[in-house]
Amino acid sequence: MSDATLDQGFDKDRRTWIAITCGAGAVGGAAVAVPFLSTFAPSERARAAGAPVQVDIGAIQPGEKLTVEWRGKPVWIVRRTKEQLAVLEKLDPQLADPKSLRNPADLTPAYARNVHRSIKPEYFVGVGICSHLGCSPSDKFTPGAQPSLPDDWAGGFFCPCHGSTFDMAGRVFKNKPAPDNLEVPPHMFVSDTTLLIGEDKKA
Numbered sequence: 001m002s003d004a005t006l007d008q009g010f011d012k013d014r015r016t017w018i019a020i021t022c023g024a025g026a027v028g029g030a031a032v033a034v035p036f037l038s039t040f041a042p043s044e045r046a047r048a049a050g051a052p053v054q055v056d057i058g059a060i061q062p063g064e065k066l067t068v069e070w071r072g073k074p075v076w077i078v079r080r081t082k083e084q085l086a087v088l089e090k091l092d093p094q095l096a097d098p099k100s101l102r103n104p105a106d107l108t109p110a111y112a113r114n115v116h117r118s119i120k121p122e123y124f125v126g127v128g129i130c131s132h133l134g135c136s137p138s139d140k141f142t143p144g145a146q147p148s149l150p151d152d153w154a155g156g157f158f159c160p161c162h163g164s165t166f167d168m169a170g171r172v173f174k175n176k177p178a179p180d181n182l183e184v185p186p187h188m189f190v191s192d193t194t195l196l197i198g199e200d201k202k203a
Contacts, residue, residue: 055195057194070197075128076124080122087154102180117171130164131179132178170184186200
């Protein structure tokens with residue numbers, strides 16, 4: 001066999017091995033790329049974080065509050081008593097933004113720009129985060145004089161961090177550190193006992 005024939009055979013074998021190696025590399029690269037690219041897809045938890053939350057409110061009694069999580073925030077659902085609703089209309093002179101006109105698009109949907117800040121007067125739905133520095137106010141539903149509260153306290157929420165106070169509609173009182181009322185998230189009533197937080201297409 002001539003040297004030329006041997007060289008041709010060697011070149012053919014080398015090309016075959018190169019092709020095999022490249023093919024294996026491509027398959028391996030694809031195998032690595034698939035899980036790598038999948039890390040860019042949103043996880044179930046991430047998708048759920050922005051999804052609307054459906055809540056059964058049938059068991060909430062007048063004067064009680066239920067807290068649920070939506071987008072990582074605590075959302076309060078308060079079923080107000082007739083007495084608590086009656087007081088709201090008398091508090092305007094004491095409030096910094098009684099008509100919820102500041103930042104309405106961000107903090108108060110159009111259907112909640114009323115004295116009750118709600119779709120149904122009985123139910124207040126609000127994000128439980130103080131508009132000052134992001135603390136979570138505590139419930140102070142019982143009216144009357146109490147530590148850190150005025151003697152004529154009518155019931156509402158108190159932020160212990162810096163003393164901001166809010167009424168039973170989440171409206172901030174005057175001369176407090178919190179600049180705005182509590183946020184009212186998008187929400188709608190699917191039925192008399194079912195609330196959907198995070199969506200308000202039918203509102």
